[in-house]
Amino acid sequence: MTVKMKSWITGLTLAALSLAPSAGAQQKLKAAVADDIFADHPSMDKNATVMPAADAKPVAPVFSERPIGDASVARLTGGGWILTGTQLRSGARHGVELWTSADGKAWKGLGPAKISGAGIVPGDVSERYLAPSVTVAGDKLYLAFSDKTGCARIATGSAAQPGAGFAASPCLVEDASDVALFVDKDGTGYLLWGGGTIAKLHPGFAKLAEAPRFLKPDQALFAKHPPVGKDWPVRTRVGMRGAAMVRDGDRYILAASEVTGRMRTATEDLFVAEAPTPYGPFTMRALAVPHAGRGSLVMLDDERLAAVYNPKCDDGFAMFCEQVGLVPLERAPDGRLRQAASVITEDSAVAARKALITSETMRDPSVTLGGDGFYYLVGTLDGYGYHKPDGGVKLWRSADLKKWDEVGFVWKWEGMGYDFGKNIAELWAPEIMWSARDKTYYLAFSVMEKGVGGKTWLYRSTTGKADGPYENVTKSFFVKGIDGFPFEDDDGLYFLWGGGSIGKLNGARSGFEGPVHTLVDADGDHVGYEGNGLIKANGVYFLTGAEWHGPLRTHGTYDMMYGTSKSLFGPYTQRRMGAPHGGHGTAFRDKQGRYWYTMFGNDPTAPWRMQFGLVPIDIGDAASIGIPRSDSVRD
Numbered sequence: 001m002t003v004k005m006k007s008w009i010t011g012l013t014l015a016a017l018s019l020a021p022s023a024g025a026q027q028k029l030k031a032a033v034a035d036d037i038f039a040d041h042p043s044m045d046k047n048a049t050v051m052p053a054a055d056a057k058p059v060a061p062v063f064s065e066r067p068i069g070d071a072s073v074a075r076l077t078g079g080g081w082i083l084t085g086t087q088l089r090s091g092a093r094h095g096v097e098l099w100t101s102a103d104g105k106a107w108k109g110l111g112p113a114k115i116s117g118a119g120i121v122p123g124d125v126s127e128r129y130l131a132p133s134v135t136v137a138g139d140k141l142y143l144a145f146s147d148k149t150g151c152a153r154i155a156t157g158s159a160a161q162p163g164a165g166f167a168a169s170p171c172l173v174e175d176a177s178d179v180a181l182f183v184d185k186d187g188t189g190y191l192l193w194g195g196g197t198i199a200k201l202h203p204g205f206a207k208l209a210e211a212p213r214f215l216k217p218d219q220a221l222f223a224k225h226p227p228v229g230k231d232w233p234v235r236t237r238v239g240m241r242g243a244a245m246v247r248d249g250d251r252y253i254l255a256a257s258e259v260t261g262r263m264r265t266a267t268e269d270l271f272v273a274e275a276p277t278p279y280g281p282f283t284m285r286a287l288a289v290p291h292a293g294r295g296s297l298v299m300l301d302d303e304r305l306a307a308v309y310n311p312k313c314d315d316g317f318a319m320f321c322e323q324v325g326l327v328p329l330e331r332a333p334d335g336r337l338r339q340a341a342s343v344i345t346e347d348s349a350v351a352a353r354k355a356l357i358t359s360e361t362m363r364d365p366s367v368t369l370g371g372d373g374f375y376y377l378v379g380t381l382d383g384y385g386y387h388k389p390d391g392g393v394k395l396w397r398s399a400d401l402k403k404w405d406e407v408g409f410v411w412k413w414e415g416m417g418y419d420f421g422k423n424i425a426e427l428w429a430p431e432i433m434w435s436a437r438d439k440t441y442y443l444a445f446s447v448m449e450k451g452v453g454g455k456t457w458l459y460r461s462t463t464g465k466a467d468g469p470y471e472n473v474t475k476s477f478f479v480k481g482i483d484g485f486p487f488e489d490d491d492g493l494y495f496l497w498g499g500g501s502i503g504k505l506n507g508a509r510s511g512f513e514g515p516v517h518t519l520v521d522a523d524g525d526h527v528g529y530e531g532n533g534l535i536k537a538n539g540v541y542f543l544t545g546a547e548w549h550g551p552l553r554t555h556g557t558y559d560m561m562y563g564t565s566k567s568l569f570g571p572y573t574q575r576r577m578g579a580p581h582g583g584h585g586t587a588f589r590d591k592q593g594r595y596w597y598t599m600f601g602n603d604p605t606a607p608w609r610m611q612f613g614l615v616p617i618d619i620g621d622a623a624s625i626g627i628p629r630s631d632s633v634r635d
Helices: 036-040
Strands: 068-075 081-087 097-101 108-112 114-116 130-137 140-146 152-158 165-168 180-183 189-193 197-200 241-248 251-259 268-275 286-289 297-299 305-309 325-331 337-339 363-369 375-380 393-398 405-411 425-435 440-449 453-461 470-472 485-489 492-497 501-504 530-537 540-549 557-565 576-579 587-589 595-599 613-617
Touching: 068 297, 068 305, 130 180, 140 180, 152 189, 180 241, 189 241, 197 241, 241 297, 286 305, 286 325, 363 587, 363 595, 393 425, 405 440, 425 485, 440 485, 440 492, 485 530, 492 530, 530 587, 576 595, 576 613
Parallel strands: 068 130, 114 165, 286 337, 363 425
Antiparallel strands: 068 081, 081 097, 081 130, 097 108, 130 140, 140 152, 152 165, 180 189, 189 197, 241 251, 251 268, 268 286, 297 305, 305 325, 325 337, 363 375, 375 393, 375 425, 393 405, 425 440, 440 453, 453 470, 485 492, 492 501, 530 540, 540 557, 557 576, 587 595, 595 613
């Protein structure tokens, strides 16, 4: 039986599962695109790991009696729960400590389990067991652990009397870590350790019944090469540590965790793969629960599955650390397991926010506060950009940053002075800016020409109104490269593009006055490889840009980075994270003096994908851009 899409409540007060979005809600792809890396881009809803519902709630601890890591949870046969894990800092740290709960709220500590066996001295404080796991099968309660010599062992006790004694097996495997036990429905036991090594056990679980083997995705799934520019999917493993297995109907689910560098911090995420047998062939690995910590799954009954959420404190975006929660899982439309829509697992203001325009897709959003007191918005439309001669640059207007009214197209492939021939030309990254000096609006946009590359144009409103009409400031494209950004400083107008190129515009705004500079950080690196923008606050320049972290275009994050300088041309401070999932956007100041960053969602763990939204930011301190904590999902 598979995991069902229905609401449920357990003794651990888990949130209800929510239905995945219908196929009709998925973003469409045009038959031909300027870059085939978009053929299976992470910004598509079908690739989402996170799809929070409107009423989604943060995952909450169900166990906080003491700091614990590598948590393992099991359901007792007669009802109630049992939990163990690596004991951290305070209190006793030897043996395998157990806690039980009848309702998932109040926990009773049983102390270190009474384990006996060859080489084990009961009560010996030198017996430091890391990452023990607990398994219930019938009337038996099993503890799997690696002893102080590094030997994997299984201790057998009574599920009805978890506080009674356990008899430990001899050494099953030497030099093992993250030991777990999986017992199939027919009573066959399998020992797992590390990131995915498995071996069947003899009845009684006192020795291995076969040579160990390592579980990994079916290599036949990698016969088709991914497009150039897209990261190679991981083919050699499901995860790096904490391998665990459960059975869901006729499918075997292998879970393991890995730190990938997503969000530019130590996010340890839970990955899963599935197979018709304990040995495979396994699917490609899928990111199931961000920030979950060491991999562990628990079947609540024959139909309901949850992941243990037990992050380390190294993860700056986890909801909590060294406590234990449970995250309900659901099936995506393609059958892939992921966290349920009812729960939020990331602690950031970004994770809790919602898209503001959902009527159509949008990427690379740009907002400016106009001279008339209204806010104006443009962005990349029609999925991954209109193809010439379709569409153009469309404008929205708002008085309060909440309600946005569509004004319509303000530019449609006119006055470009350039012949694309029969090449596919895709319209990207329009940017709008009100110039108080010139008392008019500027519109920059890029066109990616397949097989040729990108070019950027600069247009100016001839009426001083945001809806134009707009005229080209020169006879053709303005610069080679993409992501143009007009910026007004005290001494004139500048144009920023590419990965940090900048030049001062001449009086006619038709070219550059003086040399073109390249903006870099203190290490000589770009602040963002694309989507650069500038804002000035209290005499300090903030240079923003987009960067991928972790597995690019698979399970990575598309984040907004920034650096600061008291000089426009820098050098800028070493680049830092500004807004997770923010990527290519625009920072701006509103009428009340608050700062915002535009966001569209470009990765599978963003709270939405390819729609316009706003993220509040703190800006003005020469040292940092930050997300206001008052907007955290904790509050």
